[in-house]
Amino acid sequence: MKKNYLFTPGPTMVPQEVLLAEATPLIHHRTAAFSAIMEEAARGLKMLFGTEQDVYMITGSGTAAMEAAVANVCSPGDKVLFAGGGKFAERWGELAHAFRCNVVEIPVEWGKSLTVEQVRAALKAHPDARALYITQSETSTGALTDVQAVAALTRKTNVLLGVDSITGIGVHPFRFDEWGVDIAVSGSQKGCMTPPGLSFIAVSPRTWKAVEACTSPRYYLDLTAMKKSWSKTTTPFTAAISLIRGLRTALKMIQEEGLDQVHARHARLAGAVRAAVKALGLRLVAEHPVNGVTAVWGPEGMDTEKLIKLLASKYGVTIAEGQDDLKGKVFRIGHMGYVGEADMLVAIGSLERALKELGHRFDFGAGVRAAMTALGDTENGEGS
Amino acid sequence: MKKNYLFTPGPTMVPQEVLLAEATPLIHHRTAAFSAIMEEAARGLKMLFGTEQDVYMITGSGTAAMEAAVANVCSPGDKVLFAGGGKFAERWGELAHAFRCNVVEIPVEWGKSLTVEQVRAALKAHPDARALYITQSETSTGALTDVQAVAALTRKTNVLLGVDSITGIGVHPFRFDEWGVDIAVSGSQKGCMTPPGLSFIAVSPRTWKAVEACTSPRYYLDLTAMKKSWSKTTTPFTAAISLIRGLRTALKMIQEEGLDQVHARHARLAGAVRAAVKALGLRLVAEHPVNGVTAVWGPEGMDTEKLIKLLASKYGVTIAEGQDDLKGKVFRIGHMGYVGEADMLVAIGSLERALKELGHRFDFGAGVRAAMTALGDTENGEGS
Numbered sequence: 001m002k003k004n005y006l007f008t009p010g011p012t013m014v015p016q017e018v019l020l021a022e023a024t025p026l027i028h029h030r031t032a033a034f035s036a037i038m039e040e041a042a043r044g045l046k047m048l049f050g051t052e053q054d055v056y057m058i059t060g061s062g063t064a065a066m067e068a069a070v071a072n073v074c075s076p077g078d079k080v081l082f083a084g085g086g087k088f089a090e091r092w093g094e095l096a097h098a099f100r101c102n103v104v105e106i107p108v109e110w111g112k113s114l115t116v117e118q119v120r121a122a123l124k125a126h127p128d129a130r131a132l133y134i135t136q137s138e139t140s141t142g143a144l145t146d147v148q149a150v151a152a153l154t155r156k157t158n159v160l161l162g163v164d165s166i167t168g169i170g171v172h173p174f175r176f177d178e179w180g181v182d183i184a185v186s187g188s189q190k191g192c193m194t195p196p197g198l199s200f201i202a203v204s205p206r207t208w209k210a211v212e213a214c215t216s217p218r219y220y221l222d223l224t225a226m227k228k229s230w231s232k233t234t235t236p237f238t239a240a241i242s243l244i245r246g247l248r249t250a251l252k253m254i255q256e257e258g259l260d261q262v263h264a265r266h267a268r269l270a271g272a273v274r275a276a277v278k279a280l281g282l283r284l285v286a287e288h289p290v291n292g293v294t295a296v297w298g299p300e301g302m303d304t305e306k307l308i309k310l311l312a313s314k315y316g317v318t319i320a321e322g323q324d325d326l327k328g329k330v331f332r333i334g335h336m337g338y339v340g341e342a343d344m345l346v347a348i349g350s351l352e353r354a355l356k357e358l359g360h361r362f363d364f365g366a367g368v369r370a371a372m373t374a375l376g377d378t379e380n381g382e383g384s
Numbered sequence: 385m386k387k388n389y390l391f392t393p394g395p396t397m398v399p400q401e402v403l404l405a406e407a408t409p410l411i412h413h414r415t416a417a418f419s420a421i422m423e424e425a426a427r428g429l430k431m432l433f434g435t436e437q438d439v440y441m442i443t444g445s446g447t448a449a450m451e452a453a454v455a456n457v458c459s460p461g462d463k464v465l466f467a468g469g470g471k472f473a474e475r476w477g478e479l480a481h482a483f484r485c486n487v488v489e490i491p492v493e494w495g496k497s498l499t500v501e502q503v504r505a506a507l508k509a510h511p512d513a514r515a516l517y518i519t520q521s522e523t524s525t526g527a528l529t530d531v532q533a534v535a536a537l538t539r540k541t542n543v544l545l546g547v548d549s550i551t552g553i554g555v556h557p558f559r560f561d562e563w564g565v566d567i568a569v570s571g572s573q574k575g576c577m578t579p580p581g582l583s584f585i586a587v588s589p590r591t592w593k594a595v596e597a598c599t600s601p602r603y604y605l606d607l608t609a610m611k612k613s614w615s616k617t618t619t620p621f622t623a624a625i626s627l628i629r630g631l632r633t634a635l636k637m638i639q640e641e642g643l644d645q646v647h648a649r650h651a652r653l654a655g656a657v658r659a660a661v662k663a664l665g666l667r668l669v670a671e672h673p674v675n676g677v678t679a680v681w682g683p684e685g686m687d688t689e690k691l692i693k694l695l696a697s698k699y700g701v702t703i704a705e706g707q708d709d710l711k712g713k714v715f716r717i718g719h720m721g722y723v724g725e726a727d728m729l730v731a732i733g734s735l736e737r738a739l740k741e742l743g744h745r746f747d748f749g750a751g752v753r754a755a756m757t758a759l760g761d762t763e764n765g766e767g768s
Contacts, residue, residue, distance in 0.1 A: 004409065011410045011625055019407040022626065025388065026395045026579060028702050059581050060444045060604065061621040067604045076601075098603040189622060195410060197443050197581045197624035217460075217601065219482040220444065220451045237445040238573060240581035241395055242406065243627075318412050 004316045007347045009139045009167055009293035011189040011196050012337035014246070018194055021249040022242040029241055035233035037248050044251025045200055047259060048169050048192070049184055051176035055202045056226040057247075059240040062166040062187035065199035067095055068221040069133070069162045069183045073207065075215040076100035078130040081122055081159070083114040083145070086138035087323045088164060096133070099216050104129070110325070111141045111295075113288045116149045123157055130210065131160040131182070136168035140323045142295035142332065143286040144172070148179045155180035160207055166190055169200075170254065171266045171292035171336045182207045188243060191262075191292065193250040193337040197243045201226075266291040268378045269335040269344055272371035276348045279370035280355065280362050285330055292336030295322070297329060299360040304331045307354055314357075315350040341375050388700045391731045393523045393551055393677035395573040395580050396721035398630070402578055405633040406626040413625055419617035421632050428635025429584055431643060432553050432576070433568055435560035439586045440610040441631075443624040446550040446571035449583035451479055452605040453517070453546045453567045457591065459599040460484035462514040465506055465543070467498040467529070470522035471707045472548060480517070483600050488513070494709070495525045495679075497672045500533045507541055514594065515544040515566070520552035524707045526679035526716065527670035528556070532563045539564030544591055550574055553584075554638065555650045555676035555720045566591045572627060575646075575676065577634040577721040581627045585610075650675040652762045653719040653728055656755035660732045663754035664739065664746045669714055676720030679706070681713060683744040688715045691738055698741075699734040725759050 006013045027034055038057070045055040058064050070092070074080050080101040082092040085108030096103045106122050108114050114134060122132070132154055136147050147163055154161040160182040165174055169184075170191020176184055182204040189196035203211070203223060211223050219225075225236040254262055270291035277284060277296050285295035298304035304321060305328050311317045322330030333347055348367045356364055390397045411418055422441070429439040442448050454476070458464050464485040466476040469492030480487045490506050492498050498518060506516070516538055520531050531547055538545040544566040549558055553568075554575020560568055566588040573580035587595070587607060595607050603609075609620040638646055654675035661668060661680050669679035682688035688705060689712050695701045706714030717731055732751045740748055 004411070006410055006412060008412045010622060011412060014410050016407075019409075019626075022579075023400075023403040023407040025403075026390055026398050026573075027388070028390065028392045028395060028704070029580070031696075031702070060448065061624075063621045064444065064448075064604045071601075095603050098606075099601045187622075189410075189625075195406075195624070195626040196413070196622045197627055217455075217483045219479050220448045220605070222482075237447045238394060238571075238580045240445075240579070240624075240627075241573075242403075242579035243581055243624075312415075318415070320412075 002316045004318065005343070005346055006318050007334045008318055008320045009190070009332060009334035009336065010187065012193065012334060013339065014193055014195055015250065015253060015338050017253065018246040018250045022246040024245065026241055029239045030234060034241065038239065038244060039233055041244055041248040041251060044248070044255060047255065048174065049176045049202045050174050050178060051202050053176065053202050053204065054227070054230055055200050056230060057235065057239065057244060058199045058201065058221065059197065059237070060199050061196055062185065062199045063091065064221060065185035065187070065201045066091060066164060068201050068223060069185050070095045070099055071216045071218040071221055072211045072214055072223040073160060073183065074099055074101050074130050077102055079104060079126055079128055081106060081126055081129045081132040083134045084108045085112060085114065085141065085143060086110055086135065087140035089135040089138055092133035092164065111143055111285045111287060113143045114145045114150070116153065119150050119153050123153055123159055127157065129159045131162055133162040136163055136165040137172060137290040137292055139167045139293055140326065141285045142289050142293050144288045144290040147181065148175070151179040151181050160210060167290070167292045167336060170262065172290065173263055176202050188247055191336050192247060193253065194243060194247045197240050198247060266336060268375060269339060269341065270294060271378060272344050272374045273333055273335060273348065275370040275374035276367035279366040280352065285326070293332055293334045295330050295332045298331060299355065302358055302360060303328050307331060307358055310354045310357065311350055315354060317347060317350040344371050386700045388702065389727070389730055390702050391718045392702055392704045393574070393716060393718035393720065394571065396577065396718060397723065398577055398579055399634065399637060399722050401637065402630040402634045406630040408629065410625060413623045414618060418625065422623065422628055423617055425628055425632040425635060428632070428639060431639065432558065433560045433586045434558050434562060435586050437560065437586050437588065438611070438614055439584050440614060441619065441623065441628060442583045442585065442605065443581065443621070444583050445580055446569065446583045447475065448605060449569035449571070449585045450475060450548060452585050452607060453569050454479045454483055455600045455602040455605055456598055456607040457544060457567065457594045458483055458485050458514050461486055463488060463510055463512055465490060465510055465513045465516040467518045468492045469496060469498065469525065469527060470494055470519065471524035473519045473522055476517035476548065495527055495669045495671060497527045498529050498534070500537065503534050503537050507537055507543055511541065513543045515546055517546040520547055520549040521556060521674040521676055523551045523677055524710065525669045526673050526677050528672045528674040531565065532559070535563040535565050544594060551674070551676045551720060554646065556674065557647055560586050572631055575720050576631060577637065578627060578631045581624050582631060650720060652759060653723060653725065654678060655762060656728045656758045657717055657719060657732065659754040659758035660751035663750040664736065669710070677716055677718045679714050679716045682715060683739065686742055686744060687712050691715060691742055694738045694741065695734055699738060701731060701734040728755050
């Protein structure tokens with residue numbers, strides 16, 4: 001027998017309650033019964049996004065919502081700013097290129113976070129930009145961006161702020177309205193504890209003016225069609241009925257735990273992993289790490305792909321590899337969504353066993369001990 | 385207790401085996417284990433599409449695949465032909481408009497089918513068209529288009545043939561390669577007996593040249609990215625893991641029944657419904673009806689929305705209303721996917737009970753009798 005554990009930064013482990021909600025017999029999507037389900041899910045999403053605006057559900061992966069955030073706002077030739085710094089940050093640039101925008105990158109070294117100074121300088125140099133796209137939680141490096149600080153600058157300008165919070169929502173606090181974010185996107189298979197296939201988008205009142213003026217072609221991802229349909233509590237095209245049912249159940253679980261508690265749990269789990277990594281003599285990739293995933297440089301000379309394969313094959317623990325330039329050098333442990341404290345012992349203990357087998361020299365057990373100490377400290381209100 | 389029956393033309397009833405396959409714990413999408421699942425599902429789709437070409441799975445509803453079929457092929461200003469005749473047929477025109485094409489409609493009256501003569505004339509008048517988009521099974525009217533006959537004409541020209549077979553695949557025979565179709569799309573929640581959220585697209589070798597030359601912006605639905613990823617048996621963006629697992633199970637069930645038998649079953653069910661409708665003194669909307677859904681004119685003076693509501697509330701039978709201009713005048717019974725002969729007795733018997741309650745005068749029981757007779761006849765090889 002081998003039990004399997006999924007510590008990847010999406011998909012994440014899904015509660016059996018959610019999976020079984022998805023396994024109930026299909027109902028039609030143009031019915032009052034399904035509208036009621038969608039309405040409940042949408043209320044949960046509004047809580048997670050921190051907004052009174054509608055949050056639209058798209059049948060598609062997170063990238064579909066990112067495309068909606070660009071294609072409905074930016075016209076060909078529009079100047080578009082984006083912050084680099086990771087595989088997903090760069091996706092904003094690729095999208096803006098695909099839609100023939102005049103793309104300006106704010107360069108960020110992988111592992112570093114966009115600074116307020118960089119944003120201030122970019123807004124000063126490009127006051128004519130249509131939008132600035134940033135990434136709250138960069139899944140490839142585990143680096144966190146201070147969305148509130150960036151929004152404090154953009155909201156005073158005409159530059160709209162689009163935020164990828166695909167691995168941020170449900171992990172880190174997000175206050176769409178209060179911070180003054182203009183467009184935010186997320187996905188189902190991360191903090192929302194649901195299988196992949198759904199993505200979400202919130203749009204600020206001032207963004208709608210840009211949407212009306214936008215000449216980029218779009219149909220499936222047309223925000224105006226979503227808004228029109230949502231006024232009748234439905235979607236322009238057939239909704240992913242079973243996934244939305246699962247989502248509703250997952251969001252109810254989040255609500256029952258309490259959103260503040262959910263955020264605090266993620267901070268606790270991340271703290272435990274960081275303490276363990278340090279105790280094992282390893283280094284984080286990110287200078288300012290996120291709470292949903294921890295990217296770690298492998299031990300000197302060790303191919304991290306080997307480590308990841310061993311963890312999966314021998315210990316049933318799936319973690320993620322480094323992406324693009326980080327492939328073979330980095331491993332990433334996901335701890336977002338349906339993850340508890342005990343799960344961290346599984347992840348870190350198994351990591352120690354595999355590291356030892358591959359020849360890394362360290363105080364065996366030090367990782368688990370450090371994690372448990374960190375968890376105990378935060379429980380007692382002593383940790384950070 | 386009220387048991388519920390879903391006789392809508394998508395979503396359709398989903399076998400419990402499929403729902404439970406979706407309810408298994410999540411695995412990561414970039415693993416050999418998931419690639420093996422996708423490969424098996426893709427083999428099943430190739431059988432349904434009748435092609436040796438790859439069939440790509442898109443996380444999105446059927447319209448996402450339709451957009452991919454336009455946005456990857458047609459550039460702004462390209463002349464694009466489409467056949468009208470229903471809500472979904474018109475979607476091709478809307479998509480081509482959205483992508484700034486020079487759109488030419490081949491007008492088809494709702495309920496009628498596109499004729500070979502119309503296609504011949506359109507190809508003669510517009511030999512410079514990039515593509516012709518048609519609808520095999522028009523879900524809003526229940527009208528069937530002879531795709532083979534249309535393809536026999538387009539394949540001799542430079543005009544690419546795109547086919548919406550969203551409610552066709554798995555119901556009617558489809559021979560992508562043999563007929564010479566260039567692009568075909570379908571969805572999960574129809575003949576494929578899976579919840580909504582996935583769509584599929586097949587692309588002919590000669591279409592790839594158009595894809596390379598196409599200047600329309602696209603990213604999430606970019607076919608070239610799908611092709612590149614599929615060469616490594618993966619998807620460009622996170623796949624809808626649970627839905628693809630369900631799909632694999634559903635396609636295995638179709639394979640076990642035998643595709644010819646599946647098509648024959650749909651013909652049998654459709655024949656039974658048509659016989660019943662006639663026996664109740666009602667008329668079909670479609671001149672050449674499809675086998676997956678039957679659209680019926682309501683009795684003179686009866687608001688079909690009332691009928692549909694009564695069927696759902698009192699009898700637990702969900703059928704679909706008329707769309708756009710047909711709203712209130714038409715009802716549609718879906719009989720595609722996981723539907724057996726006995727299900728037709730439920731649908732037609734309940735329809736009779738509701739019709740009687742609303743004052744329609746007819747020989748009570750005649751519908752069920754006609755359906756059973758038709759089923760018996762075809763079983764004995766006497767029917768059509």
